[in-house]
Amino acid sequence: MSAGPKLPHCLLSCLLLMAFVAGDSLRWATTCPQKWLYYRGYCYGYFTARKTWAEAEDECSRYGPMGRLASIHSQGASRVLSDYIARQSDRDNTWIGLRDDEQWKWSDNSAFDYQRWDREQPNNLWDKEDCFEFWHDYPCNYKFPFLCSHQL
Known part of the structure; x- marks a missing residue:
């Protein structure tokens, strides 16, 4: 044969x-790192360490070239990420990547195409609230847990 x-x-x-x-x-x-959440092509990680907005953004950049504080572009994403944060053991106000530099913009330079402000927000109290935790403005030097994201 x-x-x-x-x-x-x-x-x-x-x-x-x-x-x-x-x-x-x-x-x-x-795939996403362990304990991170996958949602529509992005990985999201919640960090309990309290950092200023700038420190949190710097920490997020360590998770790859696309690592940033999370930007949110839809009601669905806002709901999913709110639920993810609510399931964390040491949750608190949580920095996201929104900042007021003369106008609201995301730290990843993506379109500012969705917002869900908390009641009476943003109020820019004492003209010092330029950074955002989940839909409420605060001074950027406050220290909060934070939500990182990176695109797959």
């Missing part, structure tokens, strides 16, 4: 198996 026709079939099977294993490894390499 000749091994001729079986050899290309075996090689093709081996190549397909290797591609499947490599693809599976790549998929696992692009």
